[in-house]
Amino acid sequence: MGTPDAEGHGPPEGLPDLPPEWGRVVVPDDPSALAGEAAQVRREMRRAARGGAGRPALGLPLVVLLVAVLTTLAGLVAVTWPRTTRSADRPAPAPAPYDPPAAVIGRPLPALDLVDGGQSPVPLRGLLPAVILLVDGCGCPERVAEAVAAAPAAVTVVTVTHGPAAPVTVPPGARAVRALGDPTDGLRTFLRLPARPNHLGAVLVDRAGVVVGVVPDLGPVETYRADLARLAA
Known part of the structure; x- marks a missing residue:
């Protein structure tokens, strides 16, 4: 089942072959010999747990809030920007010229x-x-x-x-x-x-x-x- 290494050691009977990139894997007869590796693995797991604790619960609302703010700002720009441009480009209306009422012409000047x-x-x-x-x-x-x-x-x-x-x-x-x-x-x-x-x-x-x-x-x-x-x- 297994492929023996250079020294003729192969995986225990009944277990699948291990990936070749793992190299030589030695299983000690005394489990206490793996205490150091086990402690390191536990430390890494605790560190990953502390770094990831609370992130899904807090990160998702922040993302939703950020998307809502950006959407609102984009809507405001879309509504106001063209109007502002048109107002700046449009010349100010000229005041209407005064047109004396026709009724004044031909009337007598009042006694002032x-x-x-x-x-x-x-x-x-x-x-x-x-x-x-x-x-x-x-x-x-x-x-x-x-x-x-x-x-x-x-x-x-x-x-x-x-x-x-x-x-x-x-x-x-x-x-x-x-x-x-x-x-x-x-x-x-x-x-x-x-x-x-x-x-x-x-x-x-x-x-x-x-x-x-x-x-x-x-x-x-x-x-x-x-x-x-x-x-x-």
Whole structure:
């Protein structure tokens, strides 16, 4: 049954052959001779038992928890990442341009009393015909100077601010400008023209007191020079 080794020793009768890579196996007659090997095997078994004790019970919940966290994070990234990218790529919407209500054009200017630098009331209708510059959103001295230079002699140039009247500086030799304040903001309320930063609004009123034009953002003088000429007719 067995294959004898170099010295003619084979496995005991009735036992299967041992693997050849084990080499020569000697079984001592006295079992106590194997006490050292037995103690070492027991130590290795105890060490393996201590290292593996509790691992299945603790490791499995940790793995499940880790998988749940990673799944949740992946879901959040999938939901928010495309939306964030689209928001960053999409340009901010431009503010809608102001469109003066058509009902304002052709209506008579209300009888508004504004105030001058000394807080004295000034009837606005007593200054017609006039180009009224709303300068509380932008002082815009260059635009004011252009309007003063282009307005016919019969047309009054009026600047209006919300609250007290603000002094206006004009080029040397230019005609005077009537600087008035509108504490109640009655003119802008009538026009439905809110103040906007860096925007100089204008209202053109003929000698009959009728609003003939509303300009939310006054541009170069050439864009309204013809309207100024008609005010003086």
